[in-house]
Amino acid sequence: QLSANNTNATVEDLKASSLNFDDGEGNQFSASTEEVVKQMVGLIVEVNSETDFVAKNERFQRLTKAISDNWLQLSANNTNATVEDLKASSLNFDDGEGNQFSASTEEVVKQMVGIIGENLQVRRCDSLEEPNGIITSYIHNQYCVSALVIKASVCRTT
Secondary structure, eight states: OOOOSHHHHHHHHHHHHHEEEEEESSSSEEHHHHHHTTTTTEEEEEEEEGGGGGGGHHHHHHHHHHHHHHHHHHHOOOOOOOOOHHHHSSEEEEEEOOOOEEEEEEHHHHHHHHHHTSSSEEEEEEEEEEOOOOEEEETTTTTTEEEEEEEEEOOOOO
């Protein structure tokens, strides 16, 4: 519970509290709030398509999640990673319809073009960290447009 009268105690209480959550894939996590905040990273990957209808396609959603997970791993190990590194990185992907793929991200995307029936391209990706604030995402119009939003805050005592 937040207290306007004692912000230092509130921050310390928040850091000491724990988070228990499930990622929706059967994996459960438990960590102190401070540990989770220290690991706060925002990522964004643009997978461009010809139409916005593909955003509702379950295979496309699974593909973009797999590519994003791949980008998270890649950028965590190499802070100078680029979109070209992402395209060249190995991706093991299950489209949820019994098709398994194991190739470069770029090659898997090309194979999915034939299955989904729409031109797809991994165009951009980025990651960022904000140690003094919160990173959240904004998704507009059913996954057609998205952005990372940073709320930076610096606490100063006088």
